[in-house]
Amino acid sequence: MVAPRVKGLNCPRCGAAIELRSGELAQTVACPSCAAILDAKDPNLRVLQEFTGKMRYQPRIPLGTRGTLKGDQYEVIGFQVRGIRVDDVDYRWNEYLLWNPYKGFRYLTEYDGHWNDVVVVKNTPEEKEGGRQPTVGYLGETFRHFQTATAKTQFVLGEFPWEIRLGDTAETRDFVSPPHMLSEETTADERTWSLGTYVTPQYIWQAFKLPGTPPAPRGVYADQPDANAAGAGSLGKIFRLFAAIIVALFVVRQITARRDLVLRQVYSVASHNPDSTAFVTPVFALAGRTSNVRLTLETDLENNWAYFSLALINEQTGTAYDFGREVSYYHGYDDGAWSEGSRTDRATIPTVPSGQYYLRVQPELGSDGERPMNFLLTVQRDMPGVAFFAIALGLLAVPPLFAAFRHHAFEQMRWRESDYAPLSSDDE
Amino acid sequence: MLQANCPNCGGQISFRWSSAVQTTCPFCRSILVRHDVDLRRVGVVSDLPPSTSAVQLGTEGRYKGTPFVVVGRIIYEYDRGTWNEWHIRLGDDSAWLSDALAEYAVSRRLDTPTNVPAAAKLHVGQQFTFGGVPFTLARVTTASYRGVEGELPFEYWDKSKITFADLDSKDGRFATLDYSDPEPLLFVGEYQEFDQLQFSNLREIEGW
Numbered sequence: 041m042v043a044p045r046v047k048g049l050n051c052p053r054c055g056a057a058i059e060l061r062s063g064e065l066a067q068t069v070a071c072p073s074c075a076a077i078l079d080a081k082d083p084n085l086r087v088l089q090e091f092t093g094k095m096r097y098q099p100r101i102p103l104g105t106r107g108t109l110k111g112d113q114y115e116v117i118g119f120q121v122r123g124i125r126v127d128d129v130d131y132r133w134n135e136y137l138l139w140n141p142y143k144g145f146r147y148l149t150e151y152d153g154h155w156n157d158v159v160v161v162k163n164t165p166e167e168k169e170g171g172r173q174p175t176v177g178y179l180g181e182t183f184r185h186f187q188t189a190t191a192k193t194q195f196v197l198g199e200f201p202w203e204i205r206l207g208d209t210a211e212t213r214d215f216v217s218p219p220h221m222l223s224e225e226t227t228a229d230e231r232t233w234s235l236g237t238y239v240t241p242q243y244i245w246q247a248f249k250l251p252g253t254p255p256a257p258r259g260v261y262a263d264q265p266d267a268n269a270a271g272a273g274s275l276g277k278i279f280r281l282f283a284a285i286i287v288a289l290f291v292v293r294q295i296t297a298r299r300d301l302v303l304r305q306v307y308s309v310a311s312h313n314p315d316s317t318a319f320v321t322p323v324f325a326l327a328g329r330t331s332n333v334r335l336t337l338e339t340d341l342e343n344n345w346a347y348f349s350l351a352l353i354n355e356q357t358g359t360a361y362d363f364g365r366e367v368s369y370y371h372g373y374d375d376g377a378w379s380e381g382s383r384t385d386r387a388t389i390p391t392v393p394s395g396q397y398y399l400r401v402q403p404e405l406g407s408d409g410e411r412p413m414n415f416l417l418t419v420q421r422d423m424p425g426v427a428f429f430a431i432a433l434g435l436l437a438v439p440p441l442f443a444a445f446r447h448h449a450f451e452q453m454r455w456r457e458s459d460y461a462p463l464s465s466d467d468e
Numbered sequence: 469m470l471q472a473n474c475p476n477c478g479g480q481i482s483f484r485w486s487s488a489v490q491t492t493c494p495f496c497r498s499i500l501v502r503h504d505v506d507l508r509r510v511g512v513v514s515d516l517p518p519s520t521s522a523v524q525l526g527t528e529g530r531y532k533g534t535p536f537v538v539v540g541r542i543i544y545e546y547d548r549g550t551w552n553e554w555h556i557r558l559g560d561d562s563a564w565l566s567d568a569l570a571e572y573a574v575s576r577r578l579d580t581p582t583n584v585p586a587a588a589k590l591h592v593g594q595q596f597t598f599g600g601v602p603f604t605l606a607r608v609t610t611a612s613y614r615g616v617e618g619e620l621p622f623e624y625w626d627k628s629k630i631t632f633a634d635l636d637s638k639d640g641r642f643a644t645l646d647y648s649d650p651e652p653l654l655f656v657g658e659y660q661e662f663d664q665l666q667f668s669n670l671r672e673i674e675g676w
Binding site for chain 2: 063064065067140141142143144163164166201203
């Protein structure tokens, strides 16, 4: 067969060659050279409307380019630039009309580097009543209203299977459920719904084998999925797994801790001279594997302080763990009862091997009071702690909290462009 | 397969559907109306526009598991272009496969309820219940008959302007009221994706 695939015609206004890629389906065609809108049904391509605008636009995917979307080949046959005006600001986007004679029409939309693959839906989505923000349901998915506007056609190239004119307007309502967007367009004649799916610019470039690299998308688009949301989901999973492990370890520790009471003695200090107060405790055994030792000092201080120089000494090896503790307790009554400090102090030495030990204690009693100090010294072996587990949980929660914060910020950027923009000081 | 000869040119006419009331002669484009086994020439088909449909006479497919074959066609023209109503033999029944800009739908004729208003009294938003399903009138279209091809279940060759009422349901079904006769015809159907219909023997479209 040698029949030409496209009809060879010329623009009656500027003489440029016009191709009708969808053949008999084309109703209107805009000249690729002078952008005049021509009657595709007329054998002489009667001029329907001249283009008098200032701005001409170049499609990023040239007319006639074929690409593969969802396994089917489509050819770009039409291109239009449409715009809306919101709060005196113009927003423009590009629409590409794609055609496959078996599968029908499909659209691509492009705004600030963001792309959507769009098909017309035949079943009317179900509107749901109520609420400040309306929603619609479609195929089990709930879409939230994003924006209502009036879209105006500003520039047209190529052919369309319907009547199209510069200045055509349609009322649009967009509903989002990332990565999907449902759009309703209402004209005097009809109401149509379409379903867009957010795709990456790289996907478009590959599908149409376009040269170079696509312009990077700017900002967050209405139905753009948060690429980090999936990562945040798996972070959450990891967090839950490790948190469960930590809690399990905590429970095991609570059950298996020895909690041996190895020393419990009452002492008294009367002298304020620290050189005369030093003493050693009886020898006690620390049993089991290397573990912690907890030392508790319970004093009867009254508006005074005491400093304890302490050493836990291994009787056999002489290894000493030196440390100091300060205890102070003050209280009184002016404009109500007050108190400061505590009579009790507790310290934990983390890893102490088993063996025979004694404590060397040198209390120094503050000179603020005259009373002697009595104190109860308790030594316990292998006590379960909470702090380690709490810190581990806290550190573990940092990445998912950070991810949640980032996701929140992403959603804020999405809705900032909608009719439901959160109030903020940088609103223009 | 029922066969007869064209009363105009003598060419052999084969029927894909034994109940066809009307067919066209593929050789001389005569429109032939069938009375028992006799064919009567009632007119001639004007030149059909170049086909834009991927479907053709003899195309086969499946609708919800039931095989069909395309036996005839009516082409309509309206202010936004043309669309095709392909007459199909669906199992043993007569049904329609419409192709409007490669959007496909399959519909069947139902008995028209008595409460359907006259064409002049239609208005968008009217509610009807057909076969237990509620429908809302979405648009009223005036189309003209552009041509016929092949076997049809009724005589359909001298029509001019026809009023169509399109109705939608919430479950994705649609209904059409066809006012080409004083007594409107009711068709109820469903939209179908190209791949759902499992077509074979489609028209080859050059370059695709």
